Amino acid sequence: MNQSTSMHDNTRGSWLGRLLSYSLLAMFVLVGTVAVARAVSLGLGDLSSPGVGLWPFLLSICLLTMCLVYAVALFGGNEKFLFPIPKGFNYAILVGIATLVVGLLLPVTGYLPALTALGFVVCWWVGGYSWIKSLLIAVIAASSVFAVFVFGLNIRMPLFP
């Protein structure tokens, strides 16, 4: 764990790290700004009769204030606020994309094909297992969980398309 931390720390100053840090800050600012605009359009009212938008407005102002402090620290060169990038290929990106694809395809493909594919990606690509072993693990894991939920807890989910 310590090794991995130091490995990340070495790459904090990279351009990609900076880009990701600014992107994350931009995301929070965007969320805060959109929430402020939406809250104002909902109506703020006053303290004696608060409008629907008052509470979200107060929270978004708090978020934007925190973003300002974050931005000051980031542009001031505080390394703690930079996104650490690990050296070499980051398999988390691969698995992250795979999970998003599965999330989108699940209603179309059903549970078993989608989760088997995801398990296969994890075992074969990331885990380095042979394709047959990966497929076997993925099918067994997906089917076992399906069995627990469907037969044990009576919760239904479309198994196939």
Add this chain to the structure above:
Amino acid sequence: MLDGLISGFEVALSPENVLFVFLGVLIGTVVGVLPGLGPLAAIAVLLPLTYSLSASTAIIFLAGVYYGSMFGGRIPAILLNIPGDSSSVVTTFDGYPLAQKGRGGAALSITAIGSFIGGSVSLIGLTFLAPLVSQVAVGMGPPELFMLALFGLFMVTLIGSGGATKSGIAVTFGMLLAVIGMDPMTGAQRLTFGFQELIDGIHIVPLVLGLFGIAEVLIDTERRYSRGDGPKALKKNFPSLADWISVRWAILRASVVGFFIGVIPGGGGTVSSIVAYGMEKKVSKNGEKFGHGAMDGLASTETADNASSTSSFIPLLTLGIPPNPVLAVLAGALILHNVTPGPQLMDENPDIFWGVIASMYIGTVVLLILNLPLVGLFVKILKVPAPVLTTIILCLAVFGVFSVRQSFFDVALMFVFGIVGYGFRKIGIPAGVLIIGFILAPILEGHFRRSMIMSAGSLDIFLQRPVTVTLICGIGILVLGSVIPKIRGALKGGLETRYRARLSRRRE
């Protein structure tokens, strides 16, 4: 109080609850043993499985997972130098050197007994203190409860890990997520952006599973499971009498320290183990041995860790304020079962209030029984291949989220939160604090609105009551205590820079 405890034992000793206490602490120990899979991710994965259970059984089970994981976290920390969770980091300081000296078995035994004593002392404190706090809290009105929740939020943000700015962003972001959906008073839609699926708001299960379960998977896969080799065979050696004598006061001191730190919002296992270790290093005669295999140092960290995990239930059960992210998820589990944690819990749901406390007595004993003879079995769990575990977690997460509202939108949302959680972890934004914000936001909003109705829109209501004024002062002290050292540091840094610049100019 005694009647309550007896009725609690009646609940906890029902065959179903005994089974779930056992399962909870067993799964918790396994979770603690597996590096990376902390109690938060595990409870998030297990949460959907508890829907079919009664509220008391569900909370008894999930609480068992929590304190079981605290117990199990010491095993990889001592044997592999890999902490099972963040609160076990300090355990590696002396645990691993002891294991290298061939005293791993003794270290595990001492920490098991220390954890048991810490948990038991804390349980006694919980039994006596929780009803008292609850009685005081029942008399509080919306202004006091609003200020109390706000105080808890400030404590978690300013004291918790991650730094005030990052925690502040996380907490406000979490509160903003909680706003999405219908306005609780008027029924109007807020921040749903036309998504029908968001009218009922963001459910806690996809949020928690994404931020912790999926994010954990992504962190784990990042380096292709570079966990290293499994542990060596465990030698069966037991602590000597001298070992027991050397740790007896350390265990007692750490029990008390852990108990009090657990009660504080933002405290928790990590802080308590660090404080107990630091304190023990100062008072111990073997201070110089700390970090090289000091048995009293090791005992103090694990004892405090377990004591704090038990006492952290006090603010949740009595005030409805989760002091740490794991208990925020437990609060979410209570809400899912239509139970509101807080001052009314003891009166309205005594079976849950006392049942959970009584089950912890049983669970602590079960943990000790499990951990002394079966430690070798738990060590073998460390050899479960990580890709297999990841595949199972992904399947459980998808099915678990889908089972909540039969919504594929929730599953997709979980994966999005997974990537957000991964980003948070990489940059050090504490996602746990986000969950506390998410849980506390509706409570804060409800009490704030009620306070405003009471005072016809005047904020003076918060300055007219002794409790709220005290809490405002407390918040002020917390903020000043956090800001002043930073300003001092910045000024000192600025002065140093100016001095160096002047010095270099002179040299030129």
